[in-house]
Amino acid sequence: MLNKELAKQRSQLMQKVRDFFNARNFTEVETPIMVTIPGMEPYLTPFETKFTLPSHLKTEQNSTINLYLNTSPELQLKKLLGAGFGNIFDIIKVFRNGEVGGDLHNPEFSMIEWYREKADYKDIMQDCESLVLELVKSQSQDNSAKILNYQNTKIDLTTPWPRKTTNELFQEYCGIDLLQNKEFEELKKSAESKNYDTNGCENWDDIYFKIFLNHIEPNLPKDRPIFVYDYPVSQAALAKKSTTNPFFAERFELYIGGTELANSFSELIDSKEQRERLMEEQNLRRQLNKTVFDIDEEFLASLESIQFPCAGIALGLDRLFMLLLDKKSIEEVILFPLAKYIN
């Protein structure tokens, strides 16, 4: 949307985000947009392109190499953690093929990722609270502002923000205890006994998501942010398993005003376990008939030199700015949203 005032507000917010992390002694880094090995997440589709080799590097077999637009800089950032960079942040464009339409998607979007050493996901939750409060204050004359007005809802940002585990939400909203329903057949039976639709569900995670998206997510409180945390391990390939229950991993998502804004982990730094999980994801990609990428050996090797527990997060900046500027769609805070050119 070509609105100069909005573009200016967006630029000021972006500067405040940088100020926030610089003031906390994070180092800003720049990671590449084109990579030779993208993230392995089975349900993300990277844009694929080809690099034409110059004549002196061409061989009879290879005149090009495959490159991918990064879906997230997390592998690169963890390599930097392994190289001893300490606390870092990266503001970058990321790309996801096939994701367009609705109010919350554009195939390229602005993301911030930040990583903390000697920290876990609960420390990152506090960063989120402080960052959003600081941005809200910067927009208000009132230096103690704790209310975000979004689409006629007053969102109370008083800390600490509510935190609920996925299993607490399943029990509270649906009367289903995930720990009693660890198998596909069990969860299917429980869902159907409550008349939840399980149509088209082929595995445990499909049912989990169908219930979560139809019966939990739409009913999450809109007048308070909420951290949804401790996800089933199958949905957190790069996260550390929970110390209290290994069925779950230390992952959280942040929702503000019903919009999913960020995804965070206590990072898995055990390279052996990481290799196994990446291999499982390779298998899943194969089953889904998607391009199967190589395992990034440089990434696995760098995990071995990470000396302290680490936690990191990816937060969608367009969505954050949409909320802060009280806009209904991210397209209103992006100058050239793709949907405009393909509809």
Place this chain on the structure above:
Amino acid sequence: MGSTQDIKQGIAINFKNGAWLVAQAQFVNPGKGAAFTRAKLRNLRTGQVIEITFKSGEAVETVDVVRNKCQYLYTDGTDYNFMDNVTYEQFALDKETVGDGIKYLIDDTECYAMYIDSVPVSIQLPPKMDFKVISSPPGTKGDTATGGAKDVVIETGATVRAPLFIEEGDIIKINTEDGSYVSKANG
């Protein structure tokens, strides 16, 4: 009764013993999980709107709906009368069936009539329509408490939330799905 296909905007489907129009379909990726499609469904008989999330690629049973251009004629207070611009037949729908659409009907408004088995079951307005503002309170500069918006009245008598610079006599574009202001259409 139709065959099965993926959920997408504009088709009508059978769901929970009713016929529903897919008013909006949007992509949802819950992260580390399969893709889903969140659909806003409008019941073709009652006008009820619900939101349901389907797994992307999940087959749904489609309903054959005939959609003809039609024209709004008049209301007697309870029924709203239309003329089908293809067959020139007149038909009436009650207030509840027309639903929120009554806020945007003025004489000769062009819309679509939806038929299931030759029975008119609902009308569908163009997603965006232009209206003249007939009353607008003067905007107060710097009034940030209201988010820089005010209530204006359009020619149908409906109230719409619009930016402060909108004045009486302006033509504004309204999203008929949710009643929100889209843009100023003149000048």
